[in-house]
Amino acid sequence: QITLKESGPTLVEPTQTLTLTCTLSGFSISTSGVAVAWIRQPPGKALEWLALIHWKGEERYSPSLQSRLTITKDSSKNQVVLTMTKMDPVDTATYYCAHRRGHHADYFDFWGQGTLVTVSS
Amino acid sequence: DIVMTQSPESLAVSLGERATINCKSSQSVFYSSNSENCIAWYQQKPGQPPKLLIYRASARESGVPDRFSGGGSGTDFTLTISSLQAEDVALYYCQQYLSTPLTFGGGTKVDIK
Numbered sequence: 001q002i003t004l005k006e007s008g009p010t011l012v013e014p015t016q017t018l019t020l021t022c023t024l025s026g027f028s029i030s031t032s033g034v035a036v037a038w039i040r041q042p043p044g045k046a047l048e049w050l051a052l053i054h055w056k057g058e059e060r061y062s063p064s065l066q067s068r069l070t071i072t073k074d075s076s077k078n079q080v081v082l083t084m085t086k087m088d089p090v091d092t093a094t095y096y097c098a099h100r101r102g103h104h105a106d107y108f109d110f111w112g113q114g115t116l117v118t119v120s121s
Numbered sequence: 122d123i124v125m126t127q128s129p130e131s132l133a134v135s136l137g138e139r140a141t142i143n144c145k146s147s148q149s150v151f152y153s154s155n156s157e158n159c160i161a162w163y164q165q166k167p168g169q170p171p172k173l174l175i176y177r178a179s180a181r182e183s184g185v186p187d188r189f190s191g192g193g194s195g196t197d198f199t200l201t202i203s204s205l206q207a208e209d210v211a212l213y214y215c216q217q218y219l220s221t222p223l224t225f226g227g228g229t230k231v232d233i234k
Contacts, residue, residue, distance in 0.1 A: 037223070047163075047171065047214055049223040062222045063122070096170055104152070106218035107161035109182070111170035 002026035004112035022097030127226035144215035
């Protein structure tokens with residue numbers, strides 16, 4: 001049974017760096033074809049894809065945020081980590097990690113419950 | 122970037138009636154290598170993460186009721202709920218996965234009239 005669970009701070013001050021961890025269960029980030037993404041949703045707004053990492057370590061980023069984002073994986077802990085620098089109040093959102101269906105299938109069949117991150121001083 | 126435009130932003134339908142949501146991509150999302158339209162649809166209820174309903178524009182995810190169907194090709198797609206049930210009240214999003222950046226539509230809120 002595939003599950004994903006996000007963890008990290010609920011409150012971040014402007015200009016700080018956010019680090020979020022996605023802990024995976026029921027599958028391994030090291031298995032061929034596996035990929036995990038981060039997607040966010042500001043309150044009352046639409047979904048926005050941020051980044052994705054493949055089992056090989058290949059990374060993809062949203063061009064509009066690429067300079068601020070880093071996605072990594074820790075195979076020993078079966079986790080995917082997202083860091084976002086220079087946080088701003090507009091980055092207030094629920095951040096989700098999600099499991100990609102498979103090769104050439106960059107849609108998401110399992111999602112974490114999400115973690116609400118508020119950016120405020 | 123491929124821009125996804127959904128319409129309407131919201132709609133209210135009587136129980137048992139049909140609800141249709143439109144999604145238009147700014148360029149074709151047809152992947153010729155496997156003859157697939159790279160569109161997925163999600164349902165999101167308040168306080169919950171999105172749930173995958175449809176992929177490849179028209180393939181229903183396992184466990185999704187057959188009143189949900191997807192259609193369209195190229196740049197124009199639809200999600201249809203053939204007979205709206207109370208539990209279908211939710212936000213619905215389309216997503217293209219032909220290319221990165223992966224992009225979502227703005228969402229459509231479905232309510233009971």
